[in-house]
Amino acid sequence: MPPAPEPSAARVTAQATADGLDVALAGDWQVAGPRPAWREAVGESRPARVRLGMDGVGLWDSSLLLFLAEAEAWSRSEGIPCDTGALPEKVRTLLAQLEAASVPRAALVPHEESFFAAVGLATHNVVNQGREIVHFVGECTLGLVQLVRRPGKFRWRDCFDQMQQCGAMALPIVSLISVLVGLTLAYQAAVELRQFGADIYVADLVGISIVREMGPMMTAVIIAGRTGAAFAATIGNMRANEEIDALETLGISPVQFLAVPRLVALGVMMPLLAFYSNAVGILGGMIVARGILQIPPSAYWIETQSIVDLHDITTGLIKATTFGLLVGFAGCLCGLRAEPSAAGVGRATTSAVVTALLLIIVADALFAVIFNLLHV
Amino acid sequence: MSAAVPTPATGPAIEVQGLECAYDERVVLKDVSFSVRRGEIFFIIGGSGCGKTTLLRHLVGLRVPLRGSVRFLGRPFTDADAGQRREQLKTFGMLFQGGALWSSLTLLENVALPLEEHTALSRKEIAALAAFRLSQVGLGGFEGYYPSEISGGMRKRAGLARALALDPAIVFFDEPSAGLDPVTSRHMDELIRGVRDTFGTTIVIVSHELRSIFALADRLIMLDREAQGIIAEGRPAELAAASPDPRVREFLTLSPVHGT
Numbered sequence: 314m315p316p317a318p319e320p321s322a323a324r325v326t327a328q329a330t331a332d333g334l335d336v337a338l339a340g341d342w343q344v345a346g347p348r349p350a351w352r353e354a355v356g357e358s359r360p361a362r363v364r365l366g367m368d369g370v371g372l373w374d375s376s377l378l379l380f381l382a383e384a385e386a387w388s389r390s391e392g393i394p395c396d397t398g399a400l401p402e403k404v405r406t407l408l409a410q411l412e413a414a415s416v417p418r419a420a421l422v423p424h425e426e427s428f429f430a431a432v433g434l435a436t437h438n439v440v441n442q443g444r445e446i447v448h449f450v451g452e453c454t455l456g457l458v459q460l461v462r463r464p465g466k467f468r469w470r471d472c473f474d475q476m477q478q479c480g481a482m483a484l485p486i487v488s489l490i491s492v493l494v495g496l497t498l499a500y501q502a503a504v505e506l507r508q509f510g511a512d513i514y515v516a517d518l519v520g521i522s523i524v525r526e527m528g529p530m531m532t533a534v535i536i537a538g539r540t541g542a543a544f545a546a547t548i549g550n551m552r553a554n555e556e557i558d559a560l561e562t563l564g565i566s567p568v569q570f571l572a573v574p575r576l577v578a579l580g581v582m583m584p585l586l587a588f589y590s591n592a593v594g595i596l597g598g599m600i601v602a603r604g605i606l607q608i609p610p611s612a613y614w615i616e617t618q619s620i621v622d623l624h625d626i627t628t629g630l631i632k633a634t635t636f637g638l639l640v641g642f643a644g645c646l647c648g649l650r651a652e653p654s655a656a657g658v659g660r661a662t663t664s665a666v667v668t669a670l671l672l673i674i675v676a677d678a679l680f681a682v683i684f685n686l687l688h689v
Numbered sequence: 690m691s692a693a694v695p696t697p698a699t700g701p702a703i704e705v706q707g708l709e710c711a712y713d714e715r716v717v718l719k720d721v722s723f724s725v726r727r728g729e730i731f732f733i734i735g736g737s738g739c740g741k742t743t744l745l746r747h748l749v750g751l752r753v754p755l756r757g758s759v760r761f762l763g764r765p766f767t768d769a770d771a772g773q774r775r776e777q778l779k780t781f782g783m784l785f786q787g788g789a790l791w792s793s794l795t796l797l798e799n800v801a802l803p804l805e806e807h808t809a810l811s812r813k814e815i816a817a818l819a820a821f822r823l824s825q826v827g828l829g830g831f832e833g834y835y836p837s838e839i840s841g842g843m844r845k846r847a848g849l850a851r852a853l854a855l856d857p858a859i860v861f862f863d864e865p866s867a868g869l870d871p872v873t874s875r876h877m878d879e880l881i882r883g884v885r886d887t888f889g890t891t892i893v894i895v896s897h898e899l900r901s902i903f904a905l906a907d908r909l910i911m912l913d914r915e916a917q918g919i920i921a922e923g924r925p926a927e928l929a930a931a932s933p934d935p936r937v938r939e940f941l942t943l944s945p946v947h948g949t
Contacts (some may be wrong), residue, residue, distance in 0.1 A: 471793075510907075559851075563803045564750050564778035578852035 321371065322347065325354040326382075333362035336384070339369030342377035351383040362397040363388055367404070385412070403635065407432070409421050449646050452566060456573035472574040479540040480582030484589070486535055491590040494527050495519060495597020503605050512606045516616035519598030524625045528591040528627065530677060533636030537669035541644035544575055545665030548648025549658035572645035576638060583637025586628040591629065624689050630679050643669040644654050700763050700915055702859055702891040708757035710740060711745045716755070717743050719917045722804070723910050727858075730885055732925070733772065735912035736940070739894040742786075745863055747892070750782055764945050771817045781859040783817060786842035790836035796823060796847045797813045797832035803854045804888050822850040826880060831875065842873040849880060860884065862894040866901055878904050894907030898920065911937055 321340040336354060350520055355363075365384060370377065381397070381404070386397035426434075461469045502518040548571055553556050562566045595617055602608040619684045644665045651661035701724040717740035725731040733741050745750045745840040748759055750766065750944035759766045766777055770909055790799050800819035804810060810818070820832055826846040836844055843864065852860050865881065866874035868934065878901050884890050896902065903927050909928070911921040913936060921937040 450765075525899070551792070554792070555785040556788060556791050558746075559783070559785060559789040559791070562753060562778060562781075562783045563806070563855075564775040565806050566910050 317336075323349060323376065324369075325474075326412035327356075327358075329358065329360065333364060334358060334360035335364050335366065337369060338365070338367040338377070338380070341371045342373040342380070344374050344376040346376070348376050348380055349492075351380060351387055355387070358365045359391065360393065362394045362396060366399040366401060368399075377406055379584050381408050382411055394544050407451040421684060425467055425513045436554075445650065446646065447534045449568060449572070449642070449649070451570055452568035453576060453642075456566070456569040457577075459569065460573065460577065468570065468574045474577050475575050475578035476582050478543070479536060480485055480586060483535060483539055483586060485616070486539070487532055487586055487590050488593050489533060489632045490531050491523075491528065492597040492600075492614060493591040494531055495523060495594035495599075496601050498522055498527065498594075499598035500605070503601060507606065512602075512608060513605060513612065513616050514600050514610070515598065516613045517620040519528040519618040520595060520621040520627060523594035523598070524621050525627075526677075529587045529629045529633035530638060530673070532583065532587045532633060533588045533640060534670065535668055536579070536586070537643075537673065540579065541640040541669040544641065544644030545648040545657060545662045547652070548572075548645060549651030549688050552649065552651050553655070553658060567649060568645075572641070572649070575645055576641040579637040579641040580634055583633045586629055587633030588626075591626070628680075628684055628689055633675055634640065635680075637674040640669040643672060646664050699727065700810070701725060702729070702762060703893065704760040704763075705748070706758050708744070708747060708759065709755040710743050710752070711755055712743045712752075715918065716865070718912065721912075721918050723890060723919065723922060725859075725893060725908075727891050728889045729887065729907045730881070730894065732900060732902050732906040732909035733893065733912065734897055734909050734940070736897065736914065739912040739914040740917075741897075741912055742863055745861055745893070745895045746836045746888050749781070749861055750778070760846055774791065777856055780857055781861065782855065782857040783861040784845065784852045784863065784865060785850045786863045788836070788840070788848035790844055790847055790851070795833050796828060796839070799836070799850045800854050807855060810837075819850075820853065822853055823847065825853070826850045827876075836920070841870050842877070843878065845869070846880065849877075849884075853884065856888065857890065859891045859893065862892065864894070864898075865894060866896065866897055866898045869897075871900075874898065881905060899907060899941070902941075911940065 318405050321344045323346065324338070324340045326339070328337070331372075334355065339355045342348065363384070365381065367377070379401070385395055385397075385408070387393075397408070401407075498514050502515045503512070506512055506514050506518070507631050548557075551571070557571075560570055598608050599613045602613045603610055647661040647665035647668065651657045703725040705724065706722050708718065708721040709716065710721070721744065733744060735741050742948070743752070747754050754767060755781070758768060761777055761780060764777065766774065769777065787931070788841055790796070791802070794802065796821050797816065799820050801815050804815045804818060807817070820829070821831060823832055826849050828843060828846055828850065828852045829844065831839060831847075836847070846881050849860075862881065865877050869877060881892060882905055894901070894905070908921045908923060909921075911928075912918065913920045920934055921932055924934075925941060928937050931939075932938050
């Protein structure tokens, strides 16, 4: 079997004749390979006319067409007639199509909107979003009312599945983060308090900060990244697969079917997780106190008990429950509003986590003010 | 050829008046009016991008039309309040293009869910009815499977079982044979005809599958992208032979299996 012929490079030769310039194309013209430039081929010459020929061309594809289009554009701009009569009919047809399909300017230049239209559309958008949020909150409330009135109809199995997912399955990561937060706080406190011989107050500092602030906050942050994102991705995917539409055509409210069991699951699991996080955080502080400050765990525990009272624990748990519900709201709402595409689901997930974190921080600040006003 | 004469009508099953539909804030269909008789197999056909699926989504209330109204079995649907709407939703079923089964539920649970939500039947009765529906579409023995564990054709059949769960008076199909091999697609057609013949259900199908159109359709409307509306209405064989519009004749006669 003879070896396949080596592809020869695309070549152009320009030869001046009595009535103009003969440009002969040869070799293989492939779009993935190098292509001679028209201007280099003709140089500075300004002939009376140009005649194009491609008798020596072997393989060719769009590369050849691009070259010919360049030649025609040049001849038009220079006002020199271009004779394509020697090209095969097929090539001339394709060339005409290529030129007719020139990219419209509008496709390249971003569509510009007037300032007023942009402001109007943005306002319209905000109003719509506001309406959606109100609608969502309303439906969730209705769902909770239904749960109380007809508990038999509630989707308990979904709810338990979600509790397992967002609660039990989150224990390892919550343990790790909480113990590290406890350790870090205790270290920081130890360095300062030791200078005053107030070593034992490490227990007070760690106890109060963990129970009132860090326990609920860190748990919420973990849940936002873990569960909030999962809610948005799952529900967004259901939107993309028309599963949400299927619910709607059967007269089943997607909010009550999907969001309410998830919100209930988070509402129940968040305080439990936060309580667990408190315990593990205090344990972290205790480890540092024992290791660095040589405070016996029993003394540490008694000190913690003397400073942390039921008020502190309750305020922490109230915060945790609120954060959990906010994460659930953000996750479910972003999922339900997702555009039905892979990119849409991705955006919904990102937006769920960012919104949840933002809401958690804002709520935490509000709680700080409220608890301060109430002196608790 | 075209199926048996539909059961005698006592008023149309669906009446659509002057519907104007938009998709992504772009008007796709203007002034669409037609009616579907009871017990009829009615096709909505047309080339890609002409608004078939958009029209269907407006009919079943997944989108709100800009203008116009839809009435089901003589009662207004588009202008109904939430309670009436929910009642009406129970009277029709819909099979989505990909089946749209709920992925976290087994096939049996998928079919059972509409019954759990809308009926006062006992758990046992619901399970029995759901299993019966699945066996009707040839999925007996697959009750415990999840949607991800079965093929595309089986998912569509399960979707049909779910759409039939509440014994609807009207069933909508969005491209029932899209993505199916010819044999499975034919089985789907037979299932659809079986549903109509057994229960007298009114059936509305969005499709551009010529073989299904000629095998099943009692009547059809054809939509066109440029016209932004209906360009033909009638029986498929008559339109193919004698439509004054060349676009309609071209669409309907391109098929080499015309009339099988």
